[in-house]
Amino acid sequence: MLKKLLVGLLCLGFTHTYADTIKTDVLVIGGSASGTAAALQCARSKVKTILVEPGPWLGGEMTSGGMCVLDGNRNLPSGIWGEFRKHVRDFYLKSPGFDTTQNAVLRFEPYTGAAILRKMTDTVKNLTLKMNTPYTTVKKNGTGWEVTITEKGKINIIKAQVLIDATGTGDVAAMAGVPFSTGFDSRKDTGEQLAPENAIPVIQDITWCAVLKDYGKGTDKTIAQPAGYNAAAYESLKGKDLLKMVLGGKLPNNKYMIKWSDGNSYKASVEQLDPKNRAQYYKETRLKVLGLIYFLQTVGGLKNFSVTDEFGTPDGLPPIPYMREYRRAKGQIRMVLDDIMTPYNRSSKLYRTSIAVGDASPGQHFVDKRGPQTAYPPFPGYSVPMGALVVKDFDNLLVTEKAMSTTHLVNASTFYPSVQMVVGQGAGTVAAFCAFYKTTTSKLNVRSVQGELLDFKGYLLPFTDVPLTDPNFRAIQQVGATGLLQGIAKVNGKNAAILFKPDTTVSTAEVEPVIKEIYTRAFLWFNKTKPGTQFTVGNLLSFISEITLSDPETLQKTLEKQWQANYKFTQAYDLNRPITRREFAVLTNKYLNPFARTVDLTGKLVN
Incomplete structure (x- = not known):
């Protein structure tokens, strides 16, 4: 017995001695929608990145989970998400019946989605993929992290400056000792009027999607009766038009996604989702x-x-479920419902720190009757604050997916894969900043991170009427992120698009408070000039002259020449007319650069 124990200890020591130590700038664990986007962004930002995925596919729930019909963020094709959408549309361009409309609901075969993501990662330098690679331990190493993986039967150690937990379950953060919250938060805890008075320990159902193929009329593809089958369990489906229900999940190539609340959605609890169960x-x-x-x-x-x-599983089902909710890490910022509904009317200005946008309608799926149906008002597009991804008291640890720092009511939208792909790119930009500047998440420069995100065609504000192709997209996004010009909600049924309305005019009342907040000498100008109800072209040029100490006459003559030739403004140069929001954004961004003002993670201006 003693001899066997000594041999075992020697083997353990031998394995540890010869384990490789791999160093990288950023380690992303989880090849989910957010994890893949995060790794892509880090690599494109020219920092050394490793992506570890325990399974064989990239894409997480939208591929390995079979959740391959995506309607969220259709009108917000931000960065990598927009790129993925385009690749899918291009792939199916000649497929009969496939809707290639720019903002159509995105439908794809899971295998194809995974293959497209793999091709995207294969074309990027600085990125190493480790597929089919489980991880076993996570621990702090100075300001960085050390993770043990099993690669081709061998135990290796990865040392990274920044770690991103992009798992759907928050398992990496849990291994690191991060505290979590679960279930319905109480109104007293979050301040959300739609939250229940008391916390409720219930999480949303999981759905185990199925992808079926129509093998043709007269074909019998009946599977073997599964163990424990009881037809009474599906009693609620009797009398329904099952064929119509199946066809409602149409995918390309005669395939159909089955994702039914009354069919393959099941009660889940924190205990059931615990790794040991x-x-x-x-x-x-x-x-x-x-x-x-x-x-x-x-x-x-x-x-x-x-x-x-296509999934390569013995039973033909996706290897993982579509999980809406599990546990949420405690971040530097917790995103609450009011940050979505009334972002401009709060003491914190989290929209100023945005690293992603979303617009997915909040899902509410509860077999457990204790889970109340929340009466959400029309749900608007929104910005995701940077601090919701940064784990509190854990330097250089970021979380995405369901582990983001949100409330239950917010998670009901942010968990969607199409939103998470945008979130992942934001997380990658934050991680790349820390790695490139050899700093930590406690010393983030919000505007530098956002500037990098804009360089890679990311959205900061969910303006649906100013597309990436608009020549003034960046100026409008940057000025929007200061709050100088606020988004305007346009309600359409249960949703509300956020518009910039570039051709409408600017009122003095909307810009004066923020101008005074940003520019210390602004109150002197307002007292002296006393602009009218509508802010004019002449008002803006006068204010620019005041702040930049430039000669008013020279500035006016310069802009008169450049008005249409350089800026392509469609309305005539006229100092006396009300200025449009587009003109205001472009000129303010050019001459005053309010986006350069430093803000902290709450959106507060830092002097």
Whole structure:
């Protein structure tokens, strides 16, 4: 017995001695939508990056989870998300019936989505992928991190300056000892009027998606009856038009995504999703999904619809579920519902620190009757603050996916894969800043990070009427991020688009408070000039002269020459007319550069 123990200890020592230590600037764990985008952005920002994914595919729930019909962020094609959308549309361009409209709901086969993401990562320098690679330990190493992985049967250690947890479950942050919150937050805790009076320990259901293929009329592709099958479990589906329901999840190439609240969505709890219980819970849930498919084939008569082999799993189901909620890390900032609904009317100005945008309608899926249905007002597009990704008291640790620092009510939108791909790019930009400048997340320069994000076609504000192709996109985004010109909500049913309205005019009341906040001498100018209700072209030029100490006459003559030739403004140069929001944004950005004013993670101006 003693001899065996000594041999074991020697083997352990031998393994540890010869384990490779790999150094990198940024380590991203989790090849989810956000993780893939984060790794791409880090590498494009020219810092050495490693992406570790325990499975064989990139994309997380939108590929490996089969959640491949995406309607969120259709009108906000920010950065890498917009790039992915374009690749998918281009791939299916000649596929019969595929909607290639710029803002159509995005539908793709999971395997194809994963392949597109893999091709995107393969074309980038500074990025190393480690697929099928589990991780076992996570620990702090000075201001950086040390993670143990198992690669091709060998234990290796990765040392990174910055670590991003892009898992859907927050497992990396949990290993690091990060505290979490779960379930419905109380109104007293968050200040959200729509939150319940008391906290409720309930999380949203998971859905184990299925992708079925129509093998043609007369074909019998009935699967074997799964263990524990009970037709009574699907009683609620009897009498429904099952064929119509299946066809509603249409994908290219005669495939269909099944994602039904009444069918393959299941109650989940924090205990069931705990790593020690997760495998068993997943096994039981997969059997229920197979039971649903068997029910459709036998009771529903849809024998020609069955699973495909694209996932490479024994049962033909996606390897992971579509998880809406689990646990949320405690970040430097917690994003609350008011940051979405009334971003300009709060003491904190988190929109000024934005690193992502979203507009997904909040989902509410609860088998557990304790989970109340929240009466959300029309849900607007929103900005995601930088501090929601930065873990509090854990330098250089960032979190995305469901582990972001939000409330339950906010997570109901931010968890969507299309939103998370945008969030991931923001996380990658933050990580790259820390790595490039050899600093920590406690010393972030918000404007530098945002400037890098804009360089890579990212959105800071969710303005749907000023696309990336607009020549003034960057100026409008930067001025919007100062609050000088605020977004305007346009309600359409349950949603509200946020518009910039570039051709409408500027009122003095909307710009005066922020001008005075940013420029210390502004109150002198307002007292002297006393602009009218509408801010004019002449008012802005006069203010520019005041702040920049430039000669008013020279400035006016210069701009008169450049008005249409350089700036391509469509309205005539006239000092007396009200200035448009586009003209104000472009000229303010050019001559006054309010975006250069430093802000902290709460959006407060720093002198």
